[in-house]
Amino acid sequence: MVRLGKLRAKTIRYTLLLLSLAAIVSLNFVAAEMVDENIGKISITPLRNEIAIQPGSTYQDKIKVTNGSGSNIRITMSVEEFGVLNEQYDYIFEEDADLANWVNFSDSNIELKPGQFKEIDYRIGVPISAEPGGRYVSLFASSDIIENGAITTRQRVGSLLYITVQGDVTRDGRLLSLSSPWLVLDNSDWSVNIQNTGTTHFRSEYSVSVRDIFDNQINYSSNDKLILPSTIRLVAGKFSLPIWPGIYKIVYAVSLGDKPSYKNTIYFIYLPFWSWGLSGLIVVYRVLIKKRKMIKKL
Template sequence: MKKTALTFSAFLSIVILAQAGIHPILAQSVITAIPPRLLLQGKPGETITAQLKVRNDSEKAQNYSVAVEDFIVYDKQGTPIPVANSAGNRWSLASWVLAPDMIPVDTKTTQVVNIKIKVPLTALPGGHYAMLTYMPNADVKPGQMKKTAAIIGQRVGTLIYFTVSGPVTEKLNILKFSVPQFSEQGPVDFSGTLESLSDIHITPKGNITISDPLNSKVATVPVDAGSIFPETEREFISSWNQKWGWGKYRADLNLAYGTTGAVATATIFFWLFPIRLVIYSLVAIISVLTVIVLLNKRSQRHQEQLEAEVTELKKELEQAENK
């Protein structure tokens, strides 16, 4: 799912501030990291250069401290969490990145940040990940920029996805694909959990094909699980915006991933049927039919009574004439 740089920056700020025990509402400046995510690729022994940007939308000029840290993903929503100790981290990237320690940015301006990534000769093929973050620094040297107010640690940054060329494993497992077994009306919500056993981040793309009780295709629901990092899980939710259904439906999940066009599949069945509406309708129909039958019977009895009275009157008239 695509997001603007500002949206990502705000999100990353909240994540990092939460880890640091700082409430984001205390931050006194507005920073935007551009882009929010950077994808690069290189071979062992190469040096790759890249250009980032940081924008200062505060009312004062700022010095931004620059930090490069590895990150990992703990939860199933793909939230990046910085890690200070990268020892033994198969996916580490931070130690390869050369970036300035400090970036001065005037108010309402954007500053270019040049970085280099030196890929070791021993680098393992696959994904390596780091975040480059900016934090306002109140310690501005005289004459370098305008004096700033004290800044409480607000941080935003760019996630760097670096792929080292070489043979890699790309494997996706569908751990869970579920839907409410019975729904009276839509929308119908599908949910799932995906597991990556890859050496590199993968971005599954696909859809859920829905077939009706007659096995005819009736809908296609897109699925976007976002990027899944190596050896992590990711959840997704997709909705079928159909209000009414009339039986047992089939849902086929098909997700393409990786560079070889691999596909992961799963199938589930579910019921979409307005049982209460049908019951209420049947009760209403039966009630109407009952009233009609009762009225017909009453009318018939009344007719029979009238006929009996007429017959009785005829007899009386005949008796009167014979006297």
């Protein structure tokens, strides 16, 4: 009886400990949710802009910054040059770049109340000595959420500017590789690697058309991606699968800036898993029919 009482006491203590831990986790989760209400509430538009400017000239435009949180936000505007790290186009930003001196804001420090927005003018001045080609900067809005006089959260959103300094520029696109399946079960992934050896960016438009062997179009999709100079970009997707098993073809078309578009037709066999089961049933059925015929002959 004594051992049983001790066991019950230990069980009660462990239960209370677990309940306490659960309460702490629950409180932390609620607190995190309360903080998250103020995170991600600042927005900026447009998210990107493509601009062409002559050397020695200026360009003026505006961006809109909105406070979607429930607190006052102090916003600081800044400029950073950007590029990409890899073929997946993960961005990298550089502070204190000389290119940032090209951009000036009408107001670099503002304060927004909950739900308030403001349009901020900016001006890009291109030096007369600037060489033709692509330049890439991001206009950042950095926010401090102010509650009871204290800064509680810091956030940053950006608007990307794709600037072409006009002149003798090139958009030299090349398709380095195309990956497309010849046997499709349920995976319809495809990908291309596009290189730009030119001096400024271009927008590569691509399309994927799935057709039967009689050239009847079954599915079609298209999109476009920006390709920065001196980079290689991986573009990947999935094509829509046909309804029935069989032999089909995919027609790929990819624009490459100033170069002729790339076009290629690749055939593939579509054998979904359910067709395997159907084929198995047909084989079993034929075997049974043959056996019945043999039995009747006997």
